[in-house]
Amino acid sequence: MVLWSAITLLNKSYKVGRAVSFYSTFQKAFTSVFIFISFLSLFWLFSEKDAVDRHFLMSFVLLLFVWLSIYRVAVHLILDKYRTFGGNIRRAVIVGYDELGFKLYNLLQKRPQYGIRVKGFFHDKHLENQQQEFPVLGDVEDLFKLKERDIDFIYISDKVSRKLKNAIVQYADHHLMKVKLLPEIKLDVLKSLVLQRYENISVIDLNQLPLDNIFNQMAKRVFDIVFSSFVILFLLSWMYPLMGFMIKKGSKGPILFRQKRHGKNNQVFYCYKFRTMSVNEEADTKWATKDDYRITTFGKFLRKTSLDELPQFFNVFLGQMSIVGPRPHPLKLNETYEPQVQKYAKRHAFKPGITGLAQAMGYRGEIIAYHQMNSRVRLDRFYLQNWSFWLDLKIIIQTVRALYKGQEWAY
Secondary structure (H helix, E strand, C coil), X not given: CHHHHHHHHHHCCCCCCCCCCXXXXXXXXXXXXXXXXXXXXXXXXXXXXXXXXXXXXXXHHHHHHHHHHHHHHHHHHHHHHHXXXXXXXXXXXXXXXXXXXXXXXXXXXXXXXXXXXXEEEEECCCCCCCCCCCCEEEEHHHHHCCCCCCCCEEEEECCCCHHXXXXXXXXXXXXXXXXXXXXXXXXXXXXXXXXXXXXXXXXXXXXXXXXXXXXXXXXXXXXXXXXXXXXXXXXXXXXXXHHHHHHHHXXXXXXXXXXXXXXXHHCEEEEEEECCECCCCCCCCCCCCCCCCXXXXXXXXXXXXXXXXXXXXXXXXXXXXXXXXXXXXXXXXXXHHCCCCCCHHHHHCCXXXXXCHHHHCCCCCCCCCHHHHHHHHHHHHHHHHCCXXXXXXXXXXXHHHHHHHCCCCCX
């Protein structure tokens, strides 16, 4: 119960905000349950067999997920309907008769379930056209003269002068109103903003990523440990000697092929794979091509099924890789494309993965054109900007489907 309370409080999944989508509500509930399951699984894995009944644990987790999801979604739907019909309403005005305010006004008109009703605009400049498309309540001086105190939010366009913003904030503080700023800078592609204070100076992190959060990193790491432990104990424990026998039978050399790759923050590590080629001196400089003479008969099967990647679960367990993340490339390949592809180095901000969004979308295998690498990097950046447990699960499921159907570039 303490663990569940801590996870819920840190993830803030109990909150249903006004401008929050149905998907976001479900995603938060799912994330909390998934993190909770990961911790419980880790505890169960290293505990005595009789310490926790397996059937009780599975039933408990299933009921928790089902009923919590139903409860959270139901609350969200009820609040949406309640606000649409006029309950739990917040009244607002917009200062600044410009495009920033117009967009917000149109959005709140379309989304009555947010429970925010905009009464109109206060302008800071003389309006020549008296037939305005949007309701005008007067100039800013009229805002300060308002006798009614039923305004909850004041939205201020970033185009309003700094002096006027300060005056509105003071007025709002005195009359217990919330002030919200409509930024002029384009922030559409950014997942989140983080406001910090250096004594009396405000600083905004514009390129903060979800995995910069230490809690998200810990949750992802717990999942990696549980998942990789399961694969190592129940798959690699019997597959490794079998694969090793077949590899040794097909050609001389070691069972594992290891190659230097760039990991988090460009740290170099050895990435493990089952050896699929005969031992050669071109392994680090010449990439595998279709009908490559170096690939052994059994190696073709391993590459086609992607079973050659299984030893990378050792890399995951050791903390060098993650289950999902940007695929690590050979050092020479990075040296070739980093100067050519925009923001290429950003894909090394976090741990590389056994699979990634690019691989799930079909971008894998040999790279013969610039656009292939550019597309991979764009998908990798999208993944880092929009990371969530739900996205990781979708990528894993999509990867399994792709392996089952077979991929053209798997050679």
